[in-house]
Amino acid sequence: LARLKREREEADQKYNEALTQLDRALARPPELPHAPPAFDDSKISPLNKHWQIIPDDGPSLGGGWRARIASIAWTFIGPILQNQERFNAVLVDHINRNVPHAEETQKATSSIITLVNSHIDEVVAFQSRLIQFVQQLTPFIDTKLYESSTLGRRINEDVASLTDTLEQRTRGMVGAIDGVSDEIRKRWETTLIREQRFVQHVDELRISIGHLQHGIQTIRREIERLATNAKTLDHASPSISQATLDDALDEFTYVGFENLFRGSTEEIRSRLTEYLPYFEGATDVLDLGCGRGEFLDLLRESGVRARGLDINAEMIEECHARALTADVGDALTFLQQQDDRSLGGLFAAQVVEHLEPHYLVRLLAVASQKLRPGSKIILETINPACWFAFFDAYIRDITHVRPLHPDTLKYLLTANGFQQTTVRYSAAFPEDSKLQHVALDAESMTQLDNAVTTLNNNIDKLNDLMFTHLDYAVIGERL
Numbered sequence: 001l002a003r004l005k006r007e008r009e010e011a012d013q014k015y016n017e018a019l020t021q022l023d024r025a026l027a028r029p030p031e032l033p034h035a036p037p038a039f040d041d042s043k044i045s046p047l048n049k050h051w052q053i054i055p056d057d058g059p060s061l062g063g064g065w066r067a068r069i070a071s072i073a074w075t076f077i078g079p080i081l082q083n084q085e086r087f088n089a090v091l092v093d094h095i096n097r098n099v100p101h102a103e104e105t106q107k108a109t110s111s112i113i114t115l116v117n118s119h120i121d122e123v124v125a126f127q128s129r130l131i132q133f134v135q136q137l138t139p140f141i142d143t144k145l146y147e148s149s150t151l152g153r154r155i156n157e158d159v160a161s162l163t164d165t166l167e168q169r170t171r172g173m174v175g176a177i178d179g180v181s182d183e184i185r186k187r188w189e190t191t192l193i194r195e196q197r198f199v200q201h202v203d204e205l206r207i208s209i210g211h212l213q214h215g216i217q218t219i220r221r222e223i224e225r226l227a228t229n230a231k232t233l234d235h236a237s238p239s240i241s242q243a244t245l246d247d248a249l250d251e252f253t254y255v256g257f258e259n260l261f262r263g264s265t266e267e268i269r270s271r272l273t274e275y276l277p278y279f280e281g282a283t284d285v286l287d288l289g290c291g292r293g294e295f296l297d298l299l300r301e302s303g304v305r306a307r308g309l310d311i312n313a314e315m316i317e318e319c320h321a322r323a324l325t326a327d328v329g330d331a332l333t334f335l336q337q338q339d340d341r342s343l344g345g346l347f348a349a350q351v352v353e354h355l356e357p358h359y360l361v362r363l364l365a366v367a368s369q370k371l372r373p374g375s376k377i378i379l380e381t382i383n384p385a386c387w388f389a390f391f392d393a394y395i396r397d398i399t400h401v402r403p404l405h406p407d408t409l410k411y412l413l414t415a416n417g418f419q420q421t422t423v424r425y426s427a428a429f430p431e432d433s434k435l436q437h438v439a440l441d442a443e444s445m446t447q448l449d450n451a452v453t454t455l456n457n458n459i460d461k462l463n464d465l466m467f468t469h470l471d472y473a474v475i476g477e478r479l
Contacts (some may be wrong), residue, residue, distance in 0.1 A: 012138070019134055032117060039103045040438035047095060051088035054081055094408035268294040271471075272349060274426065278376045278475065279304050282344040288331045289351035293319035296326065306345075309334050332359065335366045343370045349380040349473075352409065353400050364416040371478040377418060380407060380426075388429060389470040409474045418476030425469035 263271075272295045283305045287295050287430050290308025292315055299306040308326035310316055319326035327334070331351075346367055352360055367377060384390045384403035394403055406423045413421045436459070 015138065019131075023131055023367045030120070032113055032120075035113050036106050039099070039106050041099060041103075044095065044099060047092050051085075051092045053085050053088065072188040097398050138413050183450065214405065225349075250475045265292055265294055267294075269298060271427065272298060272441045275347065275378055275473070276302055278378060279306075279347070284343050285345035285347060286335075286343050287326075288346065288348040290319065290324075290326055290356075291315050291349075293322060293324045293326060295323065295347060295349065300324070332363050332366060335363065335370050338370045340369050343367075343375060344372055345375050346371060346377045348378070350382070352379050352404055353381045353394070353402065356401055361393060361412065361416075364412055364418075368417040368478060373478055375478045377413065377478065379413070381409065383425065383469055383472045386429070386468045388472055393470065406472050406474065413474055417478070418478045421474060421476040423472055423474055425472045427466060427470035429470060 101336060246285075268291075275295070276298055279299065280302070281304075285304055285306035286298060287293075287299075287306055287308040290296055290310050291312075293308055296306055296308045296319065306325070308319055308324060309329055310319075310326065311328065311330060313328050316326050316328045333347075355363065371377065381404055382389050382394045382400075383393060384405060390403060394400055410421050410423055
């Protein structure tokens with residue numbers, strides 16, 4: 001309260017000082033000159049009457065010797081009088097033309113002085129009223145402040161009363177709300193558990209239905225093929241037909257595995273798009289292990305002629321369904337059957353990890369012979385240097401034979417005659433899923449600086465080992 005009183009007194013003092021300065025700053029009205037007297041035109045008529053000093057018919061000279069003397073005198077005086085008369089004419093004309101202007105100027109000057117005096121009187125009156133108004137502000141504000149303080153006190157009292165009432169009523173409702181909340185939470189948890197079970201069952205059913213659909217398609221194709229063969233053969237071997245059917249069922253099972261764990265066709269297309277620039281302008285590109293034909297599809301859209309090869313007949317059937325050129329066969333056997341320098345590029349995604357070492361070495365040697373100079377070879381595989389990729393993706397697939405370190409695969413390409421070999425990493429592990437650094441405020445950091453720095457360095461090392469790129473590709477060129 002003392003502070004508020006002091007602030008109020010200081011404000012009053014400043015207000016009074018400002019009021020005094022305003023009063024002193026009032027302008028004093030200037031002393032204006034009196035209006036000029038009326039224009040005097042009393043001499044205008046005589047001027048108009050007497051300006052002509054030479055008669056219109058010239059001077060009267062008479063006769064005799066006087067006339068001769070007058071004529072001689074006029075010779076000298078006449079030009080002077082004529083000039084004077086011309087001057088008189090110009091002067092009288094000028095005066096006559098300026099008389100109206102002089103009269104109007106005198107009237108206008110008188111009017112202006114009258115108006116200015118009137119305006120000055122009004123300004124003085126306004127300033128006086130302004131001072132009176134400012135002087136009356138203080139008591140007016142004091143009255144309003146008193147009313148506001150009284151109203152504020154009443155409002156505070158009413159708010160306090162309402163607050164007490166609300167607190168009393170709230171206490172009674174909190175218990176009921178807590179009980180309802182517990183019941184809702186229990187029911188929500190039960191519903192969530194049921195929903196999770198339902199989603200799990202739906203996923204299992206979706207997988208089962210997918211397997212059944214592929215199985216039905218496989219059986220239908222085998223029946224059609226056997227029916228066709230039965231027309232040309234008298235007796236079909238039951239053992240051969242059963243073995244063929246079993247192989248086909250195994251192939252369709254792996255197709256289902258690929259669809260479930262490797263990703264959808266759209267996802268694979270998105271990942272493989274980054275390799276298209278390497279085959280720009282190429283022809284006769286071979287996609288080993290083409291699978292469902294995602295990269296073949298991309299090459300066709302880019303205007304690159306290519307064909308695919310895969311040992312899985314089910315995969316090739318999917319390629320044929322999209323009008324892609326693809327064959328069933330062994331990669332090494334197929335390459336050996338091609339002419340030397342007949343291929344314009346070779347691509348193999350997620351294939352080399354399925355091959356035995358001696359088979360892979362032989363495959364690369366033959367590929368070097370079949371590729372044209374300047375052609376690209378790209379081998380993409382799982383990155384075993386990334387622990388997450390190895391333990392999550394590599395060991396899940398039972399058809400994987402051996403992981404290949406990036407340095408190993410790069411060396412194998414170089415050893416088989418490929419030049420300008422590079423390693424391109426892809427499928428980076430999400431940053432928000434990696435181990436996170438320890439964050440401390442400035443005060444705590446000064447005490448644990450060394451420990452936190454060491455811990456964060458170790459986290460970086462673990463991230464580099466465990467959560468780096470999931471895939472990589474070794475890219476080489478046939479020179």
